[in-house]
Amino acid sequence: DAGITQSPRHKVTETGTPVTLRCHQTENHRYMYWYRQDPGHGLRLIHYSYGVKDTDKGEVSDGYSVSRSKTEDFLLTLESATSSQTSVYFCAIRDFYEQYFGPGTRLTVT
Amino acid sequence: QKEVEQNSGPLSVPEGAIASLNCTYSDRGSQSFFWYRQYSGKSPELIMFIYSNGDKEDGRFTAQLNKASQYVSLLIRDSQPSDSATYLCAVLIQGAQKLVFGQGTRLTINP
Numbered sequence: 001d002a003g004i005t006q007s008p009r010h011k012v013t014e015t016g017t018p019v020t021l022r023c024h025q026t027e028n029h030r031y032m033y034w035y036r037q038d039p040g041h042g043l044r045l046i047h048y049s050y051g052v053k054d055t056d057k058g059e060v061s062d063g064y065s066v067s068r069s070k071t072e073d074f075l076l077t078l079e080s081a082t083s084s085q086t087s088v089y090f091c092a093i094r095d096f097y098e099q100y101f102g103p104g105t106r107l108t109v110t
Numbered sequence: 111q112k113e114v115e116q117n118s119g120p121l122s123v124p125e126g127a128i129a130s131l132n133c134t135y136s137d138r139g140s141q142s143f144f145w146y147r148q149y150s151g152k153s154p155e156l157i158m159f160i161y162s163n164g165d166k167e168d169g170r171f172t173a174q175l176n177k178a179s180q181y182v183s184l185l186i187r188d189s190q191p192s193d194s195a196t197y198l199c200a201v202l203i204q205g206a207q208k209l210v211f212g213q214g215t216r217l218t219i220n221p
Binding site: 031033040041042043044045048050058090094097098099100101102103104 | 200
């Protein structure tokens with residue numbers, strides 16, 4: 001499973017509240033990614049990181065921020081959650097060119 | 111034109127037959143291609159990757175790449191009901207550090 005965990009696995013929150021999702025890896029991979037998956041849209045990249053404190057935007061970054069203060073942790077923050085951010089969020093790591101995914105977090109914003 | 115396109119299906123194949131999944135991509139400079147399998151409610155699982163023109167076989171799975179036609183396919187031989195899932199094609203865009211995914215093809219293997 002590439003040593004990737006995500007927390008929480010499920011979360012229900014209210015519109016306007018901040019939410020932080022955590023991705024943790026145990027194998028010291030340099031690259032980490034956050035995706036969201038929605039019916040009809042497939043997997044879309046939110047942000048990615050290529051090292052500690054090095055991050056870049058993906059195709060759907062509005063409303064999201066990320067931080068990576070340690071190699072093993074990549075945090076995704078929704079500063080003020082909206083209903084459009086209800087989704088399944090996947091973290092991934094890259095090993096050479098291949099990406100491996102964590103188990104996912106199902107987020108519902110009411 | 112989408113960067114990576116797949117037929118969304120559903121594709122229905124009888125058990126024991128060959129399932130053929132197709133994917134086209136628009137970036138002619140793309141070098142690396144991946145197939146993921148995703149069961150309902152689970153995360154995508156990497157099952158094949160291919161970097162060179164031609165065929166790559168791994169057990170019942172064969173990935174085929176034709177860069178001239180910008181086409182990559184996945185063949186599943188002796189299909190089993192456990193192969194029923196959504197299959198995602200992904201392409202590493204030239205010069206980028208990120209994958210672009212197709213929408214996925216839903217495959218159903220009928221006993």
